[in-house]
Each structure stands twice: as C-alpha cells, then as structure tokens.
Amino acid sequence: MKAVVWTGEQTFQLQDVPEPRPESGQVVVKVEAAAICGTDLHYADFQSTPPIIPGHEVAGIVVEKATDVNNFSIGDAVALDPVQRCGECYACASDFAHLCLNTRHLGSKCAPGGWAEYVAVDAANAYRIPEGVSFASAALAEPAAVCYQSFRRARLQAGQNVLIIGDGPFGLLHAAIARILGAKTIIVAGHYDERLARIVGHTRAISCNTHREDLGAVVAERTGGLGMDVAVDATGAGATPNIAISALRPRGTLVIFSYIWNPQPTDFPAVHLNELNLVGSCRSLGCFEPCLQWMAEDKLPAEDAVDLQIPLQHVNDAISELAQHKKDLFKAVLLPGRK
Numbered sequence: 376m377k378a379v380v381w382t383g384e385q386t387f388q389l390q391d392v393p394e395p396r397p398e399s400g401q402v403v404v405k406v407e408a409a410a411i412c413g414t415d416l417h418y419a420d421f422q423s424t425p426p427i428i429p430g431h432e433v434a435g436i437v438v439e440k441a442t443d444v445n446n447f448s449i450g451d452a453v454a455l456d457p458v459q460r461c462g463e464c465y466a467c468a469s470d471f472a473h474l475c476l477n478t479r480h481l482g483s484k485c486a487p488g489g490w491a492e493y494v495a496v497d498a499a500n501a502y503r504i505p506e507g508v509s510f511a512s513a514a515l516a517e518p519a520a521v522c523y524q525s526f527r528r529a530r531l532q533a534g535q536n537v538l539i540i541g542d543g544p545f546g547l548l549h550a551a552i553a554r555i556l557g558a559k560t561i562i563v564a565g566h567y568d569e570r571l572a573r574i575v576g577h578t579r580a581i582s583c584n585t586h587r588e589d590l591g592a593v594v595a596e597r598t599g600g601l602g603m604d605v606a607v608d609a610t611g612a613g614a615t616p617n618i619a620i621s622a623l624r625p626r627g628t629l630v631i632f633s634y635i636w637n638p639q640p641t642d643f644p645a646v647h648l649n650e651l652n653l654v655g656s657c658r659s660l661g662c663f664e665p666c667l668q669w670m671a672e673d674k675l676p677a678e679d680a681v682d683l684q685i686p687l688q689h690v691n692d693a694i695s696e697l698a699q700h701k702k703d704l705f706k707a708v709l710l711p712g713r714k
C-alpha cells in the first residue's frame with residue numbers, strides 16, 4: 376500500500392509499505408481521511424527514530440478484523456482515538472487510561488499512523504461515525520476530543536466565562552465546544568483577524584487581536600473587572616501561561632493544553648495569591664462519542680474547519696500551503712482514496 380513516511384528528513388516521502396494485518400483485538404481501517412496536525416511536524420524535535428508513518432487524526436472504514444473482535448462489522452465507518460492502551464498499567468487501572476504508561480500511539484514508532492491507505496488499530500479505539508458526518512469531519516474527532524478534554528479538566532460549568540488564547544484550529548474547536556457546554560462569555564485571543572472572524576462567526580465568541588487590543592482590558596470589560604473563570608492555552612507559546620494567569624479571577628483555572636516548547640518562568644506568586652488551579656490536558660478520555668454526536672447535530676463546525684482536502688501523495692504541498700496561508704487556513708485533510 377501507499378503510505379507517507381517520515382524518514383528523518385524535513386519533508387515526508389510517499390513509499391510502498393506492507394499492508395497492516397489485524398493483531399488480536401484489532402481492526403484494519405481503510406483510511407478515508409486523515410488530518411494534518413501541528414504535532415506531525417515535530418518528530419525531530421521529539422527525537423523520534425525514523426521511519427514513522429504519521430497520522431493520528433483518522434477516519435475510515437473497517438475492512439478487516441481479528442477473530443476476537445465482535446463489536447464491529449466490515450464496512451463500519453469509524454473515527455480513531457490514536458491512544459492505544461495496554462490495559463494493565465497504573466494509568467489504565469485508574470480513571471485516566473488515556474495516560475497509559477505503555478501507550479502505542481498511532482503515528483509513532485510502535486504504531487504506524489493513518490497517513491496511509493490502511494491502518495491497524497485496537498477495536499477499543501474505534502468509534503462509529505454517526506449518520507450524516509463526513510469522513511473529513513470525523514477525522515477531526517480527535518482534535519475536537521482533546522479540546523473537550525480541556526474543559527473536563529477545568530470542570531467548566533454552564534454560565535462560566537472562558538478565555539481561549541490561540542486562534543488556530545484548536546482555538547476554533549475550543550470556542551465551539553465552550554459554546555456547546557453553555558459558557559457565558561467566550562473570549563478568543565489571537566493575532567490573525569481572518570481567523571478570529573471565522574471563530575466569531577461560528578461561536579459568537581468575542582475576539583481580541585492582541586497585536587492591537589489589550590487583552591486585560593477586554594477581560595476586565597467583559598467580567599466587570601473580576602477575571603475569567605477558565606483560561607486555555609492553545610498556542611504553545613512560552614509567554615501564554617502568564618498572560619492567562621493574569622486574566623483569571625481568584626480560584627480560576629488555567630488549562631495547559633498545548634505543548635510549550637520554550638517555557639518561561641511561571642508567575643507562581645499570582646498562582647499563590649489567587650489560589651489558581653493549574654491543570655494539564657493531554658489526549659482525551661470519553662470525549663470521542665460526544666464530539667461525533669455534536670458533529671451529527673451540526674453544533675460542532677468540523678467540516679468548516681477543513682480548508683484543504685488533498686490526495687495523500689501531495690502531503691508536502693498541503694503542509695507548505697498551511698504554513699504560507701496561516702492566516703486563513705485552519706486544517707488540511709489527506710484523502711488516500713483520491714488520486
């Protein structure tokens with residue numbers, strides 16, 4: 376089969392590789408759509424060992440299954456949670472199995488991902504796609520699920536005020552899910568007017584372009600000077616956590632959603648004085664089904680976040696297009712079935 380492979384180079388290669396076979400408990404999925412995510416471009420930074428087939432935002436059709444898989448039929452349309460678990464470790468035995476200590480994460484060395492014609496995955500990680508949800512949308516079930524996880528970590532309540540820092544696809548998905556969950560005021564801070572306008576259009580969030588607007592003033596105006604209940608860092612920039620901290624009310628909650636490559640010293644005095652909660656949010660647990668359902672109900676604008684649908688072999692073009700048109704492109708989805 377054809378697969379995109381990270382070989383340690385700057386760009387990806389299309390290669391012929393053997394088709395996967397289902398191991399015990401697994402299904403093989405014919406990939407219909409696999410999205411490109413920022414983390415797919417960081418294998419070298421994470422000091423991963425090539426070759427790796429990337430792709431952790433995947434949707435497709437079950438075409439083969441192990442004899443011990445009973446809950447799926449050939450032909451089922453599924454979205455995939457990339458975090459395959461061992462079922463035996465401390466995390467798996469607790470209520471945070473998504474932090475499995477022995478995870479075989481799709482798109483890593485030990486589990487080839489979905490930038491390929493076929494991918495093998497634990498049946499436990501496949502979720503049926505509801506009627507009416509396209510494969511391109513369903514490929515965004517993973518990024519949506521991890522955004523939902525942010526608010527579960529923050530214990531967001533309906534009627535609370537949410538600040539999302541970051542106007543990329545994760546900013547959009549966070550804002551959309553905050554709206555679904557009944558947030559009162561949603562402020563999205565970013566640098567690109569085009570992106571912010573799209574997010575506002577979908578979510579009725581209040582935008583703040585921090586290149587020319589003072590975020591602190593916007594927060595104060597919208598919360599009567601109190602501050603936000605919840606703030607989410609969806610940028611990964613080193614300065615963001617402290618900006619978020621300064622925007623929170625006493626006992627507010629900061630969610631560290633993004634991986635921060637160059638962290639700066641945290642304002643711990645402010646954390647102390649205001650009894651702030653700092654929580655990390657990584658991957659997701661129990662979030663796929665609600666996100667797919669929200670897509671089916673047209674509440675989650677996944678389809679509208681997909682700006683490019685491109686054949687698998689043009690992956691490098693898609694990546695450079697995303698980089699060149701950052702201000703008005705959110706997501707690109709690879710279509711292995713299209714030539």
Ligand SMILES: [Zn+2]
Pocket residue numbers: 412413414431432517518
């Ligand atoms: Zn991702």
Ligand SMILES: [Zn+2]
Pocket residue numbers: 460461462463464465466467475476477478
């Ligand atoms: Zn485990």
